Amino acid sequence: MATRTRSAAREEDRSASSAEVPTAFLPPAEELERLKLSPEVAWYLVSRGIALPDCPPRWKTPEPRDVVDAAFDPDRVDHVLASFRQLRHTQGRLAGLPLIPDPWQVAYILAPVFGWVRWDEDAEAYVRIIRTLYVDVPRKNGKSTLCGGIAIYMACADGEQGAQVVTAATSERQAGFVFNPIKTLAAKSRALARFVKALAKKVIHKPSGSTIEVVSSAADAQHGANIHCGVVDELHVHKTPDLLEAIETGTGSRTQPLIVIITTADSGRRETAYDRKRRLVEQLASGVLVDETTYGVIWCADPEADPFAEATQRAANPGYGISPTRAYLRSKANGARNSPAELAAYQRLHLGVRTKQETKYLTLVSWDRNAGAVDEDALTGREAFGGLDLASTSDLIALCWLFPDDGGYDALWRLWTPEENVANLDKRTAKAASRWVKEGLLLTTPGNVADYDFVQAQIEQDIETFDVASLGYDPWNATQLTNNLSAAGAPLVKVRQGLQTLSPPLKEVQRLLLAGREDRPLLRHGGNPAVRWQVDNLSVHTDPAGNVKPDKARSAEKIDAVSSLVTAMSEAMGRAPTRRSAYADEGAELTVI
Structure with missing residues (x-):
């Protein structure tokens, strides 16, 4: 039937x-x-x-x-x-x-x-x-x-x-x-x-x-x-x-x-x-x-457009000329022109502009332009610099490897989440997280807390596969995992997460993306959608001197993949302050101040 x-x-x-x-x-x-x-x-x-x-x-x-x-x-x-x-x-x-x-x-x-x-x-x-x-x-x-x-x-x-x-x-x-x-x-x-x-x-x-x-x-x-x-x-x-x-x-x-x-x-x-x-x-x-x-x-106007131009009003108001009428918008524009206090209200209510919306530090246009192609098999034996973000054991863990090449970099990510967190991520990603798991872009560990044994096994395998020069991590989130990796001889480097340390690599990431072209991408990432989501979530903290760093507190959602990229870039650039021994008896572990 x-x-x-x-x-x-x-x-x-x-x-x-x-x-x-x-x-x-x-x-x-x-x-x-x-x-x-x-x-x-x-x-x-x-x-x-x-x-x-x-x-x-x-x-x-x-x-x-x-x-x-x-x-x-x-x-x-x-x-x-x-x-x-x-x-x-x-x-x-x-x-x-x-x-x-x-x-x-x-x-x-x-x-x-x-x-x-x-x-x-x-x-x-x-x-x-x-x-x-x-x-x-x-x-x-x-x-x-x-x-x-x-x-x-x-x-x-x-x-x-x-x-x-x-x-x-x-x-x-x-x-x-x-x-x-x-x-x-x-x-x-x-x-x-x-x-x-x-x-x-x-x-x-x-x-x-x-x-x-x-x-x-x-x-x-x-x-x-x-x-x-x-x-x-x-x-x-x-x-x-x-x-x-x-x-x-x-x-x-x-x-x-x-x-x-x-x-x-x-x-x-x-x-x-x-x-x-x-x-x-x-x-x-x-x-x-x-x-x-x-x-x-x-419907909204370009925040950079002339707010008083008829073309701007037309772009933001699909009913322009009927409702709202031209005369109505002209009067509102005149009021805003003559009163700075009314300008923000005019832009929000009549042009659809979120007046306090921050400018994206990394734009999706530049990010997509640099997607390129990343063949993991072709990365075998190449020099690599890593960044590990362990900020949340119940949500996301991110590892980024950067491979210098021809004035740019190839980027490869490993992302983990507890399997019981996938449903929560689905709610925040319009069910994309389950798709990322199926495609192998997001790896799961049993239970509701990340199992570091899985992460350690992958890192040790990557160290065997790639020519890993260093692996940076935030010492504030040091765990048994980093102790185990250090004991196993992994080239760990403590990378502080302050403005002084993170501003140069984050600015370098922005520079590479802006300078890259589709025919010559400078930060090739393969278009990983799980990472792209986090790039779009990014907000940055800026001090009066213009230094910047990723700001997890102000970002709309997870940005762990971006944080791991910036940490890896800190290692790859070689422009950070001189590395020194963190402990006299731990020669394999260095620190970047």
């Missing part, structure tokens, strides 16, 4: 398959890439007479085109848009008119989220692939209306019986901002009048028994949780991630739930609920992480 149902459903959706998408009348591939439109979505827009928008987001995660059994179903998108048109605008010059999403909302939000489906064996049907939608866009670009339309669709038209749709608010005042537009849209729709009952704090869809209501605490979200859709407006005002996490974990029993996060930018504070979600989307968009169930778009 399941096979027959699957076959029938597949036959019905053949026209929706990505392999069947017509390409006639579509712009060339280069133009689609500039617009950040997939061929499927572009075809949908053209076939429905919807203009292709020319306002691509600065960041856009990949659409789930490569998921097994994935198909783009245009009928589902049609259904969403038809449902939106049954609603009516409630404010301003559009009040009373049908709620017709703008082309950019269809192209970059509604079509990707509701169009991409895959076959689900348990449901014996096609279900949505995307389970989390993140939209980061400046004010006055129709966020509340879009939130309302999605919430009402998920409760009243998604075909889910007893759907629980919740909207998240951190206070009674914010609850009004979030829920009132939804209630008003539902109450004023003639098409819904017979089916919907709008109460003070709840909207009820009578035929399906579905509801829309506000939750303002994790306890509220967890109470009887069987959430089909959660709408989180203005994530940046949430002081903790508790409410969002409660909503996310409350969707487990639904076949195709959807979490919708629509927000403006924050000021750049680290380790907030907003910061974590924003960074995740940026990492997915840049290919550092992979998660087909999460889709995000971020």
Whole structure:
């Protein structure tokens, strides 16, 4: 029965398959890439007479085109848009008119989220692939209306019986901002009048028994949780991630739930609920992480662009000229121009710029440019300098080997984690950690604490394989492992982790990456994705004299692989202060001050 149902459903959706998408009348591939439109979505827009928008987001995660059994179903998108048109605008010059999403909302939000489906064996049907939608866009670009339309669709038209749709608010005042537009849209729709009952704090869809209501605490979200859709407006005002996490974990029993996060930018504070979600989307968009169930778009201006230029305003505001209007943005720009105190607010609220966001010391552009190819077998017998980071026995341990060659270096990493920590890493890497384990890029040791015997065995094997000149490590984290390696004759060197020691090698790493080219990379690393994730996490500490070092406390996530690289570079450079004996009776162990 399941096979027959699957076959029938597949036959019905053949026209929706990505392999069947017509390409006639579509712009060339280069133009689609500039617009950040997939061929499927572009075809949908053209076939429905919807203009292709020319306002691509600065960041856009990949659409789930490569998921097994994935198909783009245009009928589902049609259904969403038809449902939106049954609603009516409630404010301003559009009040009373049908709620017709703008082309950019269809192209970059509604079509990707509701169009991409895959076959689900348990449901014996096609279900949505995307389970989390993140939209980061400046004010006055129709966020509340879009939130309302999605919430009402998920409760009243998604075909889910007893759907629980919740909207998240951190206070009674914010609850009004979030829920009132939804209630008003539902109450004023003639098409819904017979089916919907709008109460003070709840909207009820009578035929399906579905509801829309506000939750303002994790306890509220967890109470009887069987959430089909959660709408989180203005994530940046949430002081903790508790409410969002409660909503996310409350969707487990639904076949195709959807979490919708629509927000403006924050000021750049680290380790907030907003910061974590924003960074995740940026990492997915840049290919550092992979998660087909999460889709995000971020509109924001280049922080280096002229904040008052029309081109900058256009780039940050996909609804430019309609909502927000030109006059509105001009007035906000004039206020910011005449008042430095208003400039930061203007940049954040109307250009999407995180005003306190730090500049990346090592950029992914330069890192990727230097990937090159690293053949471990070809490294046998070559001179090597090592860096060992033992900062966390319950999370990651990193070992980096640098092999000088032709004015640059080949870099090779060994990464370990306790096997019981992989699930925790998966949560922080959009499930990439399990993939790294399968690919042999991340090695596991039994239990919940790193087994140093595995690390020691690998280091001793590497010393036999490579011509190891020295292996640097942080003496603050000295363990029995370093004592054992020293006793075995390993050329260990204590490398202090202060600015004086780490600034020259970190600056050298930056110099090599900036100077390297694709045809002549100077720090060849092979594109190791587990290391790339940590490079993207890096924050640095800088003193008044311009000295720098990796800053684990301020970095968004793990940077152990980068720390081991910098320690190895300290050894490889040969420009550190003169090495001296650490102990008279331990001639194999040296120290770098």
